[in-house]
Amino acid sequence: MSSYEGLLAAVVAKQGGRPSTDPATGEIVGHAPEHTPEDLDRAVRSARAAQPGWAALGHRERARLLEAAADAVDASAEALAELITLEQGKPLSGPGSRFEAGAVSGWLRATAAIPLGTEPIEASGATIDYQPVGLVGAIGPWNWPAMIATWQFAPALRMGNAVVMKPSEHTPLSVLAVAELVNRVLPEGVFTVLSGGRELGAALTGNPAFGKLMFTGSTRTGKAIVAASAGHLPRLTLELGGNDPGIVLPDVDPEAIAEDLFWGAFLNTGQTCACLKRLYVHEDVYEAVVGALANVADKASMGPGIEEHNTLGPLTTREQFRIVDRLVEQAKASGARVVTGAEPDRDAPGNFYPATLIADIDPEQPLVLEEQFGPALPIVRYTDLDEAIGMANALDTGLGASVWSADPGRAREIATRIQAGTVWVNQHGTVDPMIPFGGVKGSGYGLEFGVEGLKAVAVPRVING
Structure with missing residues (x-):
């Protein structure tokens, strides 16, 4: 048995489902579950129930669990890399799927290690701290499916939020596999991945339960998310197209x-x-x-x-x-x-x-x-x-x-x-978990990574006096 097959078996649909194909051959890698808006409603209820207890654990314990999640990913890193290659296409070697699988655990560890506490406001007696938003909804892309999913869910979890995520319909198995690994150590309900198409994505972005939405993808879809979510004013981080x-x-x-x-x-x-x-x-x-x-x-x-x-x-x-x-x-x-x-x-x-x-x-x-x-x-x-x-x-x-x-x-x-x-x-495209990253103009708004990335998935609270 190839190393990825056991991991794949844990995440594929038990019957039916959406086929995910190998872009190198056109052959079916596996069938992803076809989740529905009703599944989303159930995930939201579960997340709402789990989030207060997760927030109450505090930064130190949540960081410890993210470190344990990174250990779980590392233990199955080769299986995850093979699955990414078969579903997304990038090579195993070089800056490819092994790099991406390593980035999943690396970003979990870096996110766990970033210090963020109460901050004094200079020349005043006031302080500012950062509280969980509550529920974070995230939609990821197909180009770096596992890595970018981690960019979204790791800081959101670190700050005490519960996360419901929809991966791209082109690469759902890779993200479902990441969830399978990290959920071996996380409390039930704090991180859920649902796979599906546009109907599911529209239901997620239009659901008022989410106080924060994160999206990586095209500018056109980003604009649609802004419009769909305007009625309930969630905070937004949009990392959109670039040229x-x-x-x-x-x-x-x-x-x-x-x-x-x-x-x-x-x-x-x-x-x-x-x-x-x-x-x-x-x-x-x-x-x-x-x-x-x-x-x-x-x-x-x-x-x-x-x-x-x-x-x-x-x-x-x-x-x-x-x-x-x-x-x-x-x-x-x-x-x-x-x-x-x-x-x-x-x-x-x-x-x-x-x-x-x-x-x-x-x-x-x-x-x-x-x-x-x-x-x-x-x-x-x-x-x-x-x-x-x-x-x-x-x-x-x-x-x-x-x-x-x-x-x-x-x-x-x-x-x-x-x-x-x-x-x-004298370089291009290099990213670092400690250096903030985000776009301007049609490439979106909001920052990811580092302290600024943690603050972006939290609610600031000022205490004055």
């Missing part, structure tokens, strides 16, 4: 930055909200940067993630394959230069789209202006830095961005002019 720009200055060593540039764009086959999705390169180093990137791309091995030697896997859904294919074909038709890739086998099984670099592209092409969320990077030539910054800021997205330079001080100065929640210097 992250990178600006390369003329002083760089192209060979030195190529590896980090490539993985900043192609991590998880480009299916990451904070991936580098459009690259602006100064004309003095343009051809050298393009060539260095092509050398890295040509060495990357794409194939089924379950095969250890592969570093790039398939796109998770056929719909995403079609989006990337459409945008690249439009760029080719416009006269843009294909450096590498752009020739998928559309009839082959699996959603494999080759790592693609598109140079000499008009900055008004859809591949630049729309979030491709896949392995196709447009590389735009610029001559004037102010123009490059203007292009970087022109879109209604602002999740991440990056500046690449041999002079980090100069890069930081430029970073202050870019409209994004995070601007990285």
